[in-house]
Amino acid sequence: MSQTNASDRAHLLGQGSGCALEEVGELICLAPKDQGQLAEVLGEARRRSFFVLPIGAGSQLAWCRPDALDDPAHAPIPISLMHMAGVLEQIPGEGTVTAQAGTPWRDLAQAVEQSGECLPADLPGATTSTLGGILGAGRSGPNRLRYGPLRHHVLGMQVMLSDGTLAKSGGRLVKNVTGFDLHRLYTGSRGTLAIILEASLRLMALPEREWSFSIPVADCASGFTKALEIQQAMPRLHWLVLTRTQSELRLQGGLAGRASQVKTDQERVLTALGGTPESFDGQAPTERKRLGEEGAENRHAWDIGSPLTHCAELLGILEAQLPTETNLWVDCGAGRILVGPAGDAPVTEKPSWAETIGAEATSLRPLCVHRHLHDQWTESNPTTTQADWQQRLTRGLDPAGIFSMTLDPEKAPA
């Protein structure tokens, strides 16, 4: 068994469960047609002790793709829910939407826009990404500055556990505290606990008007300090991002909402910015989308989180260590720093500087924490009790260990 690669094992699982194989990018995936077939796939994986990985559309895997792992014998078998897609419920006047996990984010966004609403996370780079993949990866958009992270707007979920159990938590209402919020646990769990089947989200009112700006800054630390000043001057900013692409550093942000308010607020932002920023009215949505695409996580190799009070200092340290051609994308509202190689293509290989930056970030704990993007979280270094809780939860929900390949390497197929 150890000589087989993920593709061979996918074929074995497909034969055993009757599930079709599909290509997602360069990956061969199991693509169950319904919940029954997914349960068959998981049952077969348990019997054979194969790791599996729900991958959504595979758009965020980049250099951590199962077929790119150093040891293909331990690579998980990808599962795609591409055939389990579609909006299940959107009642005008409720302000919520419920959809199956395989629904492309773009389709979901278009569906809710028709009722004058928008999704609570702005993910323009997520053209092919699925609802389940986005929630599993714990993604949020730049407009979290105004709305908060996407996980705050997940109202409920249905998942399948590794033993085939169907379990729901939360519900479809905007306010509900019945039972444990397990959907919060599944969101961002990167497929280590369960496979998300469907989810309900709160919706926001579609803004009447958008406006954005862009201004060059001298260095990362001063750019971030400027960002904090702008936030103080204008608490209604929707997004605020510091970027370095092609060695050029810019602070960019935007407003959205009622047309009259946006128009007034933009004057205040311009005054607070000083200098000669570029200002976008009609093109504001395009600019926002461009910026969002630049922040697509598959273009980056490191994801570093820092409290806002330490972010400027940390950026100064990173800037001194990183090659000047590396890209930076900093969400100034969340203290989230993405670091990637030059260019706008997905990162398909681990950059040479990645380990150095990871070690640097680790050495600064608790000033900051870092994650491998696309990788599972257990490689980070949480506190002992935190790690213990995470392991207990993972084992409690997935005792067979087929979702948690990094949890216990000894469990890998022999």
Next chain:
Amino acid sequence: MTKNWIDELRTIVGPRNVITGSESLAWESDGLSLVRGMGQAIVLPLDTEETVRVMKLLAREGVPVVPRGAGTGLTGGATPVGGGVTVGTARMREIFSIDPVGRLAHVQAGVVNSDLSVAARPHGLFYAPDPSSQAACTLGGNVANNSGGPHCFMHGSTTRHVRGVKLVDAQGQVLDLLASPADPEGLDLVGLITGSEGMFGIVTEVQLNLEPLPEEVQTIIAVFPSLDAACDCVSEAIAAHIEASAIEILDKLTIAAVEDSIFAAGYPREAEALLLVEAEGGALEVQETIDLVMQLAKKHGAMEIRSAQDKAERARLWAGRKGAFGAMGRVAPDLYVADVVAPRTRLREIVALAIEIAEERNLRLGNVFHAGDGNLHPNIAYDRRDEDEVRRVLEAGQLIMEACIERGGSLTGEHGVGVEKMTHMCDLFDDDDLNTMHRVRDALDPKRRMNPTKVLPLRACREVRNGGLPFSPMGNLEAKT
């Protein structure tokens, strides 16, 4: 009753902070006074360190633990119905820091909700979740229940405001999730803990997001000739994507109770229903929101619309709303506060059903609720000395819950499940759902010592159907300890 380990508790926290015997009567229930229980002791540690020592001792002795904040909860969640020791946070009252740059506060769990906003105000900040009991309830209790409040319509419930927690688990281990970045490192344990009703441990410290004080606030009341009309106005406002910060409704009985009380706010007594709406933000957007509400209120037959002219009037209007539960004490000595959530498109229907259910049982029902969120609080005034009335109150409460769930609603919007709603978990969730919650609980507290006999029926729905609960919320409410 006196045991060596209770003496050991006294050594840890000081003799005055371990309460036993008749002195512990004040802790025998929380805001759900129908449910009572006596544990072996109440312990009040000062901080995380003392809590660790207490919890390690109780783990050694295998004693169940009931976490408790101010005891303002309304579902029996802080009542020791399964016996054990109540561990309270009453002495944990320190606000450690307020970070105006990161807009974060670091507090002990026993800090009172409204005290945080007072402390944050000089920094131009406030803490958004504002339960009606905010002058008494603690932030740790808010975390346990994922508490709400009127302004959660805009700002969201407590879970959206908790950045980090420090928790002592059943074994006395400290889970330190403070100083976290905006996104969790690994699993979102903070999201799991918030709203878990004390079943994973005792939160001793909390890191909370603060919001900038709004530049502009406007508050209006609209007077309606019927509750139906007020509900329809709200449903249409929601469908029009109104961006108010709070949308509340009070009915005639509640208005009268408020106006007869020290919370008198100048609400018009002739109103069958009162809509209280607040908008906050930039001056222009606030004005547009208020204009839209006024327009809709007129369309739905509002007899009068009045704007608060200044801060003092706004404060009066809110004091009336937040004092409504207390004011109902003028109607009867006891109050059963229901907490259910209706689909926002079915507000009128479910409110009408609640009224019908109460009328059929000859009960006095007051409605005061977070209409914008569909979070209803049908409040039934009663006298607990009247056994038959108690029976009818509980029956009505159960029927309201069932009616709401049948129509796509939920059991609780902000008070939690506690003891009161445990059996109804099976109306909303099936065995697999509840067993999955048990799997999570058992992973973190395998001996199920944290807040036992709350939230989850022990063996999921089977137990409820077989009548195997250790006590019956519908029958004898004295817990078997």
